[in-house]
Amino acid sequence: MTTEISSDSVEKIGQQLLDTTKPLNDRFRALFTLRNLGGEMAIDFISRCFTDPSALLKHELAYCLGQMQDVYAIPTLKKVLQDESQEAMVRHEAGEALGAIGSPESLEILKQYSNDSVKEVAETCQLAVNRINWLLNDGKNQVLNNRVYLSVDPAPPDNEVNVDVMRNTLLNENLSLFERYRAMFSLRNTGGKDAVLALAEGLKCSSALFRHEVAYVLGQMQHDACVQQLAVSLKDKSENPMVRHECAEALGSIATKECTDILQKYLTDEERVVRESCVVALDISEHEKSEHFQYADTLSKLTDKKQVNADELP
Structure with a gap:
């Protein structure tokens, strides 16, 4: 995403994601806002949330990091994949995200966990290895032309x-x-x-x-x-x-x-x-x-709140 945004705004959105007192749906909207904004600061906030007690949220964190396709997220995703204390659906999503990013540097760890004792994790890593190998064999141009649903898929x-x-x-x-x-x-x-x-x-x-x-x-x-x-x-x-x-x-x-x-x-x-x-x-x-177009609307809500506050000034 090319929209310029201040680090202060990213900070506020990131804090909403991390705030366990907020309703889960609000935190999801913050997460998807960070995904759309992209950049290392957004990735850092997403990465900090993998200690959350919600497996659903952590799974979605990994999904978003994969969809962002930024190699900066690879160390975090590797750590999550290796962490056997994480829920299977979270580790699986970390493996899929590494495949979505598509960097050859992830092949070694993905091959290692292709034999994981958790079947869903093993199968995910096998798919991710296949996807990266497909990309390396001149598949990148094809995958860019097939993103009908604007998602990075685990297979073309x-x-x-x-x-x-x-x-x-x-x-x-x-x-x-x-x-x-x-x-x-x-x-x-x-x-x-x-x-x-x-x-x-x-x-x-x-x-x-x-x-x-x-x-x-x-x-x-x-x-x-x-x-x-x-x-x-x-x-x-x-x-x-x-x-x-x-x-x-x-x-x-x-x-x-x-x-x-x-x-x-x-x-x-x-x-x-x-x-x-x-x-x-x-x-x-x-x-x-x-009638709202944007689901990931945390940024617009912050902007609207600032506008309301400004309007209230004497």
Whole structure:
């Protein structure tokens, strides 16, 4: 982002992120504001928050650092990936973020944790290694041209256009996760009800990491054809919390009244990450239904507050 902003403003936004007395949805908005602003000061504030008790927030910190694609964040992400006291979903996201940044210097640690005892962490690191190797083999120009959803994805879409062929690849558990992820993102980019329904079938696949990514992609697409499938996975108490959390956030992005009603039911769920995801999802849903363009609005709120204060001066 090229907008010039004072270090004082970044400081205030960063302090909102770090303030554990603030509602989680406000801290999320501060986090995404810092992500959009970028720069070392923003990364430093995000990095300081990995001691927070909320696994959901820490997972989102790592995600944002990856999306920023700044090598300055690599040491923090390596540290989080190595920290076995961190929750699996946080370590997984740190590995994915290293892959998103795409620096060859991360290959060594990613290969090391490709055999991690936590399956979701191991699979994530394998995908990240594949992504970086793909980038090194002249994939960078292609990935820049395929950012339809303005996100840095853990695998590039392939060149297939037939939904049935992509669906078959997506659901074929004999293929590598990297190949199946490529089909996943191709289906997302193709769009439409048939692609959404094909993706929703992936919520029944064996890998929790894969199921969580399917839910994430369905949230990006914001198509209501998959509401019931997402609701079934969210309801399933035996499902991996990482998957349930992503289903909740996807429902928040789709933002129909049905989605809101479903999310309300899980605000008191026994899994903290699910409860918190529903809080954030309902906040996202309110944003989607509002006339406000920007979800990451902490900077504009600070600016508006300054304007109000100035107007009150005699």
